[in-house]
Amino acid sequence: MSVFIALYSLLFAILTWWRFHWGLTLLFFLLPSYLIRFHIRGLPSTLLEAMTWIILTIWLIQLNIKSKKNFSPQNNIYIPKNELKKTFKKYRIILCLGFTLLIAASLSVWSSSNTVKALGEWKAFYLEPFLIFLVLITSIKTKNQIKQILRALLLSGLLTSILAIYQHFTGWMVPEAFWANRNTFRITAWYGFPNGVGLFLAPLLPIAVYFFQEHWRESRLREKHPKTESTKNIKCSTKNLVWLMFSLTFVFASFLATFYAKSTGGLAGMAGGVGFLLLLHKKTSAWTLTLGMATLVILAILPSSNPIKQELSLQDRSGQIRISIWRETSEFLKDNPILGAGLASYPERIKTYHQTVNGEGIEIFHHPHNIFLTMWINLGLLGLGAFVGILVWFFYKVRSSLSHKPSKDIYDIPLYMGAAMCALIVTGLVDSPYIKNDLALLFWLLPGLLVVSSDHGELVLSQASLDKT
Secondary structure: HHHHHHHHHHHHHHHHOOOOOHHHHHHHHHHHHHHHHHEEEEEEEEHHHHHHHHHHHHHHHHOOOOOOOOOOOOOOOOHHHHHHHHHHHOOHHHHHHHHHHHHHHHHHHOOOOOOHHHHHHHHHHHHHHHHHHHHHHHOOHHHHHHHHHHHHHHHHHHHOOOOOHHHHHOOOOOHHHHOOHOOOOOOOOOOOOHHHHHHHHHHHHHHHHHHHHHHHHHHHHHOOOOOOHHHHHHHHHHHHHHHHHHHHHHHHHHHHHHHHHHHHHHHHHHHHHHHHHHHHHHOOOOHHHHHHHHHHHHHHOOOOOOOOHHOOOOOOHHHHHHHHHHHHHHHHHHOOOOOOOOOHHHHHHHHOOOOOOOOEEEOOOOOOOHHHHHHHHHHHHHHHHHHHHHHHHHHHHHHHHOOOOHHHHHHHHHHHHHHHHHHHHHHHHHOOOOOHHHHHHHHHHHHHHHHHHHHOOOOOOHHHHHHOO
């Protein structure tokens, strides 16, 4: 294993130095590689972390190049110092919020009951993802580069979905505790627990819809304005068809995978992301509201014994467990509102507040299954405030980006970044889609791509007519 890790890291470093954006794209394609774990002189690490630090090291080296000699836009991220200062000044609000979150995480290491584990979480969930955010806003130059990263994410998600669907019919690689427990036959993909499937796939569904809409629109434009059937045009049409089919396949496969995982939070997140898109589209907003209200009315009149109503109203066993977790976490936060529990300390410090569920003794989980409670319990009030501030800034940025664009650009990237974040937050109402190595990077990818797609108008969006891919 150590030889493989060393060889792969060397090859990845060479690739990233030669084509920096390819390395960045590969990082997001291999988000599940945090499951490949090893030790460096006794210190635990993962393959994902190794790639992250290789990218950060090369980014710092290339960022400090003093002149444009031998500069190539393809393989170098050189930015003049005055431009770098303008970049950081332009994004000072999100940067200040990110640094505040990092400060809160640092303070939570100090207040933790397990400093070693807390340092590991601080590094993997807060420091590294925020640094990758800095890499994104200083290195991405074109819309095509944004699309490459998003395509890599979708490919990773599709492979995850295919494995999950295969597991549903075979049970291969599924831990017995989830496969046979109460005959639920839940699948887990690579993650070892069912909700990991929905947590990863839910924010990716709106991105698949983005590619479908973009390539569908491109196909319609070609039909309205046909050109000569040159080899180039035939290749473009074929590529459009391939990505249309890929996007549709991802939508269905990711839904099936999340459904087979029985991840209610993931399914709700997918519905929230798609609902966000439909509400912001003029042609669908009215009937989306009508459908939503009709659904609420139907749920209200269903008998209380209906399993769907029980699950959505948190009256089933899983819902009751979550309510119990939220109740005991709230009691703890009443006594410790400022600092919370500290990083990696929740399972130990919640013990005296732990409750049974309808007389049943339930294990203590690693987090309170709500993204806001998780941030508060881990990072204290300062961290929760910074996290909420990031979300407020994010959706304000989405709104301002859309308001400055004509209606024909409704399919542009900021809208779909907003939908992906909406899916993540809806999932986070009943889970914690941040406290995992891959999910923390995925979270910070969204504001990173939002920034470069909405603010680098001349540099990014003007490339759309050139990309055509």
